Amino acid sequence: MKVSKLLGQRFKNAPSDCVIESHALMVRGGYMKYMANGIYSLFMPCKRITRKIEAIIRDEMDKADGQEVMFPVAMPASIWEESGRYGSIGSEMARWKDRSGNNMVLGMTHEEAAVHLARDTAQSYADYPFMIYQIQTKFRDEPRARGGLIRVREFTMKDAYSFHTSEEDLDRYYDVQYKAYENIFRRAGAKNVVAVKSDSGMMGGNVSHEFMLLSEIGEDTIAICPDCGYSANMEAAEVKLENKPSGASPLEKIHTPECKTIDDLTNRFNTSASSMCKAVVYQRNSDDGYVVAFIRGDLDVNETKLRNYLKTEIHPGIVGENSGICAGFIGPVGLAENKDITIVFDASLRGIDNMICGANETDYHYSGLNLVRDVGNVEYVDVAKIFEGAVCPACGKPHITINKGIEIGNIFKLGTKYTKSMDMTYLDASGEAKNPIMGCYGIGVGRLAASICQESHDDYGPIWPMSIAPWQVEICNLRCDDETVNSQASKLYDELASSGVEVLYDDRNIRPGAMFADADLFGVPVRVVVSPKTADRGVFEVSMRDKSWKGDIAIDGAVEEIKKIVSDELAKYR
Amino acid sequence: MKVSKLLGQRFKNAPSDCVIESHALMVRGGYMKYMANGIYSLFMPCKRITRKIEAIIRDEMDKADGQEVMFPVAMPASIWEESGRYGSIGSEMARWKDRSGNNMVLGMTHEEAAVHLARDTAQSYADYPFMIYQIQTKFRDEPRARGGLIRVREFTMKDAYSFHTSEEDLDRYYDVQYKAYENIFRRAGAKNVVAVKSDSGMMGGNVSHEFMLLSEIGEDTIAICPDCGYSANMEAAEVKLENKPSGASPLEKIHTPECKTIDDLTNRFNTSASSMCKAVVYQRNSDDGYVVAFIRGDLDVNETKLRNYLKTEIHPGIVGENSGICAGFIGPVGLAENKDITIVFDASLRGIDNMICGANETDYHYSGLNLVRDVGNVEYVDVAKIFEGAVCPACGKPHITINKGIEIGNIFKLGTKYTKSMDMTYLDASGEAKNPIMGCYGIGVGRLAASICQESHDDYGPIWPMSIAPWQVEICNLRCDDETVNSQASKLYDELASSGVEVLYDDRNIRPGAMFADADLFGVPVRVVVSPKTADRGVFEVSMRDKSWKGDIAIDGAVEEIKKIVSDELAKYR
DSSP states (O other): OBGGGOOOOOOSSOOTTOOSHHHHHHHHTTSEEEEETTEEEEOHHHHHHHHHHHHHHHHHHHHTTEEEOBOOSEEEHHHHHHHTHHHHOOTTSOEEEOTTSOEEEEOSOOHHHHHHHHTTTOOBGGGOSEEEEEEEEEEOOOTTOBTGGGBOSEEEEEEEEEEESSHHHHHHHHHHHHHHHHHHHHHHTOOSEEEEEOOOOTTOSOOEEEEEEEOTTOSEEEEEOTTTOOEEETTTOOOBOOOOOOOOOOOEEEEOTTOOSHHHHHHHHTOOGGGBEEEEEEEETTTOOEEEEEEETTOOBOHHHHHHHHTSOEEEOOOOTTSSOOTTOOOSTTGGGOTTSEEEEEGGGTTOOSEEEEEEETTEEEEEEOHHHHTOSOOEEOOBOOOTTOBOTTTOOSOOEEEEEEEEEEEEEEETHHHHHTTOOEEOTTSOEEOOEEEEEEEEHHHHHHHHHHHSEETTEEOOOTTTOSOSEEEEESOTTSHHHHHHHHHHHHHHHHTTOOEEEEOOOOOHHHHHHHHHHHTOSEEEEEOHHHHHHTEEEEEETTSSOEEEEESTTHHHHHHHHHHHHHHTTO | OBGGGOOOOOOSSOOTTOOSHHHHHHHHTTSEEEEETTEEEEOHHHHHHHHHHHHHHHHHHHHTTEEEOBOOSEEEHHHHHHHTHHHHOOTTSOEEEOTTSOEEEEOSOOHHHHHHHHTTTOOBGGGOSEEEEEEEEEEOOOTTOBTGGGBOSEEEEEEEEEEESSHHHHHHHHHHHHHHHHHHHHHTTOOSEEEEEOOOOTTOSOOEEEEEEEOTTOSEEEEEOTTTOOEEETTTOOOBOOOOOOOOOOOEEEEOTTOOSHHHHHHHHTOOGGGBEEEEEEEETTTOOEEEEEEETTOOBOHHHHHHHHTSOEEEOOOOTTSSOOTTOOOSTTGGGOTTSEEEEEGGGTTOOSEEEEEEETTEEEEEEOHHHHTOSOOEEOOBOOOTTOBOTTTOOSOOEEEEEEEEEEEEEEETHHHHHTTOOEEOTTSOEEOOEEEEEEEEHHHHHHHHHHHSEETTEEOOOTTTOSOSEEEEESOTTSHHHHHHHHHHHHHHHHTTOOEEEEOOOOOHHHHHHHHHHHTOSEEEEEOHHHHHHTEEEEEETTSSOEEEEESTTHHHHHHHHHHHHHHTTO
């Protein structure tokens, strides 16, 4: 490809609406063009990158016994009514009526379509297991599209669905997909990827993993132990604490009119927040019933953990006058007698024999609280938010770090949610009708491309891994008005291209500075400079975009030499 | 791929809603599944076929200097408002409001998106010409989806857009695309394809070609001369006639109360329909003004030709009481004096010196009509419908045949329609702002697959050309419970697959008849049968799906032999 004919402009300054480097670089480099909020067209370089990512994904899915299929983008609402999601999904789903008045939707995901395709045909246990996947356009009306291709409304996604006759077989295959995902991200050149076991969710019991590319611009937060490699979502990371007995004191009611916050109390009682029994109030969405979580004063509640424990949706509580709750002075002693209030004790309170807590009476606190003595048989659950320096639940060392990540893929044990609701059955060996057990596995193609750019760039442009680079080699012809330079560069272009190397050829009559700036934005791994100086020396000047190597190679044999550099580089991503 | 694990059912009887063979075979063969009117999911075999077609298209588009890009499926209405098509397109376009209340549409075609992508970047004449294309999902809310993938509402399409600075350059490139299309259809194995120069359309002056696969199930009608290869759409096919003078008679008004039809008149006057001057009445859509077309009595008017000549939309006329038209007795003599009526004389009337026509008076006709003598200076235009056996306008032989065809591709000189309305300009060499001239080029991928199936099948299934076949070789293991047979078949499968041959392996324990019926439906070009009989003889039984060859090959060296059959077959589609 000649740069002179390549559609797309490169420019120097980042557009003001780009707050993320990868977004700015991909706009500045002529990779994509904004059409509407979260909707982009892709220029050739970006399309080449996403096609290479798709080829890697396809290869790994095929190796994992996947059958590539194609589901519709536009679907009748009827199959989403079967699963119940037509009603449960909100304004993220695009909906319209077709010319006959039928309700239609745009696919955000294709569990319904997968069951629809499979249910009439896989009717015997002998037909199982199988996996079907597609790589296709999806639309989700995201309220907060951001970061260029990181979070868009229209996107290309690989979505795969596996069907099994036993949990054991799903477990086995889930592991196959887990490994395929590791291969995909490695082959695409993503470096800092961790698989995070995530929130088991409201549905209870199902395992899923999110593959996170660690990045400061990520929207997800992950706890990682650098010592043992443990990683977990915030809501899945267990907080392990050991409290040492400090010596019991009697429960004593104290007048504390000036104490409204933990800080006030630590000052008043001259003790630390870890000696406080803090109350956090929530309400159930269903009936506004109160939930009071008690937790050690230096910790916070992780709402998702609490939600999962309660198996119901909750929101921060508003304490009304007739609530039976004394805002600012809430404590466990006596509160449990109010049957309208659900009380949860975080495990961080276990083993503390002497705490400060509210006395459920305005302007009064208790000191000397001992939960077992003063409240009785307390059940402790882990609803605390993990923190930097927490003890790793796997190896026990207090080295937990809190990291940001971009979710670049997820795998999920779905169970029978869709096969049950959509009435997909097979006959097992004994002739009994059963619902198959499903897994699903997704990767957003554009987001992965943008995430790799985010991870692998410098101030001047992306540094594309060879495996997904738009081209493998860029030739910079610094003097296309010089006959020798021109013929050397053009010959190299022709010979490399005809020997199967993907070459971008900058044949424009522009200043070297401008050409190099564009080359940095193209991010092509190998750069070959041809100039009067190199011609004089009988060489080409070759450099790697990642600055790992720079040197001259003789014009004689240059094609073979460059091919070797490309193939050596490609080998790193096998 | 093992058939035992392939998702999709084959069955014997065509579903009752399939009226076209290819549709029936592709449903019976487990290629596709109906989800809603004109909306299908594709099983793996069909996805493999369409991917191969896409690869052929991509290769030819790249050779034609195309840059593969990606436009959104979901677009803001705003860019369709710029071109004016948001208002002019009707219910074929899917529309909805996004969560912010913006009007959105699903792309039916991407001229607007192409101009949007290109307009800010190709601002100098030196940036031209260029071509961008994509292969992607489109949605058109077709009122009459039919024939399986032949006419659907959601489909995958290759759409390409070229931009030029002169008509000459568009002409040059149009020819490049024309040849690329010929290559694509040949390589995909479509046999009877003709390029038809089509209706220049209401917009006037623009050239386009439709590529038609000749088929009885086609919805388009084409005139073809088998002698010289001339082909044209019905509305573009010129009707050439020569009328010989038969000897003039005087104009004579005759009482014909019983004559209402051409048949009545031929009986009454004992002459042929070709001696009649027939009137056909239309009305303009704009103001209901009357248009009367006179044509030789044995011919019909082609409405599109008439419409294009008049440069206005028309519909069949309803003759009212005050119309000044005497229904059933319309003739040219005297009618021209009514200035409210537009009169058109078809060229088929030229040179006839003695005709029967209406006398514009109830129950009266004229005989002896001579247009030049009785009406005056008549302008003849070609608005006649061409017919079987008409004279070829190219070679002059009376051998025109009328054929049905499926439109499998089209190329179109768009001109500046979109660049003008969407204000895309470049500066020419003299610094003047100009609108680029566009061409556009489309191919429906699924329709091409279905059309090839329609052209290439027998009663038992599709006969896929090697270049697009879902697999290249199918191994039928007739006795998977026989150890020798099983090990021979499995070994062949492994060896062929690992040497890069695409193999479907029927490893099921079913009757040979059922296995062969399925193999016919898979339509794989090369079939290898392994059975106790072949094992005894030390051979594999090989046959071609198209019945062109059948024979035994020795087990020793079978892999090489089969590879050669495959590559010889592939070579036919280069």
